[in-house]
Amino acid sequence: xxxxxxxxxxxxxxxxxxxxxxxxxxxxxxxxxxxxxxxxxxxxxxxxxxxxxxxxxxxxxxxxxxxxxxxxxxxxxxxxxxxxxxxxxxxxxxxxxxxxxxxxxxxxxxxxxxxxxxxxxxxxxxxxxxxxxxxxxxxxxxxxxxxxxxxxxxxxxxxxxxxxxxxxxxxxxxxxxxxxxxxxxxxxxxxxxxxxxxxxxxxxxxxxxxxxxxxxxxxxxxxxxxxxxxxxxxxxxxxxxxxxxxxxxxxxxxxxxxxxxxxxxxxxxxxxxxxxxxxxxxxxxxxxxxxxxxxxxxxxxxxxxxxxxxxxxxxxxxxxxxxxxxxxxxxxxxxxxxxxxxxxxxxxxxxxxxxxxxxxxxxxxxxxxxxxxxxxxxxxxxxxxxxxxxxxxxxxxxxxxxxxxxxxxxxxxxxxxxxxxxxxxxxxxxxxxxxxxxxxxxxx
Amino acid sequence: xxxxxxxxxxxxxxxxxxxxxxxxxxxxxxxxxxxxxxxxxxxxxxxxxxxxxxxxxxxxxxxxxxxxxxxxxxxxxxxxxxxxxxxxxxxxxxxxxxxxxxxxxxxxxxxxxxxxxxxxxxxxxxxxxxxxxxxxxxxxxxxxxxxxxxxxxxxxxxxxxxxxxxxxxxxxxxxxxxxxxxxxxxxxxxxxxxxxxxxxxxxxxxxxxxxxxxxxxxxxxxxxxxxxxxxxxxxxx
Numbered sequence: 001x002x003x004x005x006x007x008x009x010x011x012x013x014x015x016x017x018x019x020x021x022x023x024x025x026x027x028x029x030x031x032x033x034x035x036x037x038x039x040x041x042x043x044x045x046x047x048x049x050x051x052x053x054x055x056x057x058x059x060x061x062x063x064x065x066x067x068x069x070x071x072x073x074x075x076x077x078x079x080x081x082x083x084x085x086x087x088x089x090x091x092x093x094x095x096x097x098x099x100x101x102x103x104x105x106x107x108x109x110x111x112x113x114x115x116x117x118x119x120x121x122x123x124x125x126x127x128x129x130x131x132x133x134x135x136x137x138x139x140x141x142x143x144x145x146x147x148x149x150x151x152x153x154x155x156x157x158x159x160x161x162x163x164x165x166x167x168x169x170x171x172x173x174x175x176x177x178x179x180x181x182x183x184x185x186x187x188x189x190x191x192x193x194x195x196x197x198x199x200x201x202x203x204x205x206x207x208x209x210x211x212x213x214x215x216x217x218x219x220x221x222x223x224x225x226x227x228x229x230x231x232x233x234x235x236x237x238x239x240x241x242x243x244x245x246x247x248x249x250x251x252x253x254x255x256x257x258x259x260x261x262x263x264x265x266x267x268x269x270x271x272x273x274x275x276x277x278x279x280x281x282x283x284x285x286x287x288x289x290x291x292x293x294x295x296x297x298x299x300x301x302x303x304x305x306x307x308x309x310x311x312x313x314x315x316x317x318x319x320x321x322x323x324x325x326x327x328x329x330x331x332x333x334x335x336x337x338x339x340x341x342x343x344x345x346x347x348x349x350x351x352x353x354x355x356x357x358x359x360x361x362x363x364x365x366x367x368x369x370x371x372x373x374x375x376x377x378x379x380x381x382x383x384x385x386x387x388x389x390x391x392x393x394x395x396x397x398x399x400x401x402x403x404x405x406x407x408x409x410x411x412x413x414x415x416x417x418x419x420x421x422x423x424x425x426x427x428x429x430x431x432x433x434x435x436x437x438x439x440x441x442x443x444x
Numbered sequence: 445x446x447x448x449x450x451x452x453x454x455x456x457x458x459x460x461x462x463x464x465x466x467x468x469x470x471x472x473x474x475x476x477x478x479x480x481x482x483x484x485x486x487x488x489x490x491x492x493x494x495x496x497x498x499x500x501x502x503x504x505x506x507x508x509x510x511x512x513x514x515x516x517x518x519x520x521x522x523x524x525x526x527x528x529x530x531x532x533x534x535x536x537x538x539x540x541x542x543x544x545x546x547x548x549x550x551x552x553x554x555x556x557x558x559x560x561x562x563x564x565x566x567x568x569x570x571x572x573x574x575x576x577x578x579x580x581x582x583x584x585x586x587x588x589x590x591x592x593x594x595x596x597x598x599x600x601x602x603x604x605x606x607x608x609x610x611x612x613x614x615x616x617x618x619x620x621x622x623x624x625x626x627x628x629x630x631x632x633x634x635x636x637x638x639x640x641x642x643x644x645x646x647x648x649x650x651x652x653x654x655x656x657x658x659x660x661x662x663x664x665x666x667x668x669x670x671x672x673x674x675x676x677x678x679x680x681x
Contacts, residue, residue: 004553015541346537349498350598351526351554353519438493441533441610 001356002363009364012340013371019336023329023368028375030325031417034318035380038409041314044210045307049136049202049299052261055098056135057268057296059258060305061087061279065237066289072235074206075305079295080235081206081257085223085249088256089152090278092129096271099131099261102220105207105232110216111180112168120180123164123215124231126204127223133159133190135261136203143175143190152224158186162194164215181218184226192217202299204257205306207232220256223249230255252287260296272296322417330424333368337361337428344432345440358426358433365425369418376417380410445509445606445637446472446495452503453490453660464490465660468504472639474605477632479651480641487660488641489610495639496529496608497521509605526554530599530636532628534611536591538583538598544570545579548598555602569597573627589620596627606637613647625650 013020049056060079064072075081083091088102106127111120130145132138138159146157158181165174165188174188200209222228227245235254242248262268272294279292297305344357352360453465464487472478482488493499494506497513506513509528513521530551531537538547545566552562570576573593575586583591592612599607609628613621625647632638640651648654656663 001553001556011541343539343541346539347550347554348522349496349525349531349537350551351522351602353522355519356522356554436499438489438498441498441531441535441537 005360005363006367008360009367012336012364013367016336019332020368020371023332023336024371024375026325026329026332027369027372027417027421028379030322030329031372031376031413032379032383034322035376035409035413036383037314037318037321038413039384041318042409044200045303046200047202047300047303048198048200052135053298053300054265055261055263056299057260057262058299058302059083059091059260059275060293060295060297061275061288062290062293063087063252063254063288064290066291070237072237074233074235076307077295077305079293080254081306082233082235082254083256083258084252084254085256087278087282088220088258091258091260091275094271094274096267096274097260098263098267099135100259101129101132101135102256102258103128103132103203104220104230104255104257105204105214106218107229107231108181108216108218109183110164110168111183113178113180115169118168121167124212125214125216125218127220127228127230128217129220131261132203132217132259135259136198139193139196141191141193142173143188146189146219149221152221154222154225155219156184156186156222157189157219159190159192159217160188161192161213161215163213165191166194181216182226182228186218200303202303203259204232205303209303232257268296322413322420326417326420326424329368329372329421330428333365333425334428334431337364337425337432341432341435342440345435345437348435348437349441354433358429361429361432362422362425365429366418366422368425369421372417372421373414376413377410445474445476446470446639447507448495448504449506450504451494451501451506453487453494453499454502463660465494465501468657468660468662470655470662472606472637474637475632475635476653477629477638477651478640479648479654480639480657481643481645481648481654482657486657488657490660491657492608492610492639492641496531497525522554526551526602528605530602530604530607532592532595532599532607532609532612534614536583536588536595536615538591538594540583543580543582544575544586544594547583547594548601551598551602565601566597569601570594572600573597587620588615589617589623592616592620592624593627596624596631600631600636604636606639607631609638609640611641611643613642613644621647 047053060075060077060081061083062079063084064070064080072078072080092100092102094100104127105124107122107124109120109122112118130148133140133145141162143159145159146155149155158179160168160174168174168179169177174191177188178185179188180186197213201211232255236252238252240251242251260271262271275294276292279288279294282288283292347357448468448470451465451468452463455462455464468491480488480491490499494501497508508524511524513524516524539550542550548566548569549562552565557565566579567576570579573596575590575593575597578586578590583594586594607628612628613624616624628638628640629650640647642648
């Protein structure tokens, strides 16, 4: 009997090809748009540091106002996602973590004094400490991080991205070369491979995590000497008089992103104890009015804390698109089913039960859903091909993530639409199955 | 075969109640050919719908082939409709999208017969009504009389115990009507009970029994000698 229902469903759809295709197309469009949206969302949640999930941790200290009316909304746990420079120095001083880095986005005017043909250029980069490179597996084309110096007297070393090195120095290896950073001489200690890129940028997730590759990295410690640009977010709540760079560095302004690497959970616990003790000590000094909360988050948790509610909005948007398309399709299905009421009445008279009529129409709804699924695959395939083609000229490898149809999203959306449409067909199918055959058989 | 006792059928529309059937009692024995007449709106179709399990009733009892249909759920009623009843309508009620073969196939599908059995029965029925050669035609390609013959083939394909015919010749010319009536009489002679609603007194006279419904009640109850017997007697005289 199931085969019979399938044949009837197919014949019914074939009888009204335009409306059938329209229903499937509407479903397919809804599915494919949702699919693209989900794929992009899933790609954005990709954690490139997953292999160090038990080792890398970001630290949050609750150095925020105790005023209940003044809440930090920049993270899901309402604790600032950056710390002050003075706290960063204190944490860096600990020898408990295997590695530690503090960083912030920056920018500087770079100039090769030996080549006047290349004009000074403003580029974006990062102020980091040297462990950054090993902690985040930065791949070097030549050289490496600058030498370790436990000082804030100026390290004056810089790591360039390969494309920036080529821009400033041509094709020669720039390691050991000198360049001016905002007018201050720096020596190139390493060149990062041009094709090395982290997406999303886990270490600074709040600032354009899919942005272009930073051009250079230079020592955060050097900011103690020069007022280098800080292009990362600066959070603050306290009214402080800041008239100089040194006052800024000593202020409660929060702008340094701290990351730590541990080899064991004991090491992590030991560090937590250390930080808590530090916070309590600072509370005794009149700081940390909010609380003494210390939160260590692994890379996935860190992304989650900072992604805010955008992700939910994306899900709601995907669901709304699907809902609108499914509702339209169901309305068409309803109109189509109600037109077949007389035929259903004849079938009822000839021995079909309500269940039979219901099942027959459910099979038709299933076929529509299936057709919608196939359309969505075709549209999605085309859509991803278009993205792929559009981005083929782009340098950023990470963009390729967006051009791949995620099998998980695909199965999820396909099953969702199949189930939703089939179930939604239940209402019109039920309406048709409830018709009293006597009314439609034109007896008198 | 059919036993209705004190049947009531009330249609409610807001505060208005319409009694389509009131205290309606009728017994039809197996093998009878019963003609039902009455003015328009008298309740003939309501009676036929209830008899055919296409509609429920408000009070009284109805036994079909010994089963109290009040106690049957939709699935059992549908099964009974499929196995014991055959319908013939004034407007034929063939499914326009299905060809003749598939139209006759419909009740057999719900009966659960195998493909081979269905084909055997369909071919037999279409041959009986003289339309085997047109089994790939669609209803729209046939005349009214041919369509009614297909409807009869469909009604008989499942070998029902009772045929319910609602103005089966109402849309046909005299010649076609005569052929259809002969077909129904044939079917009845083979033992199938026939209940036929008609406006035509001449057709009603051809039945074993003629009942009349007026204002939802059985008002007249007549036994007729079959027309064939009357004709034979007339010839003898």
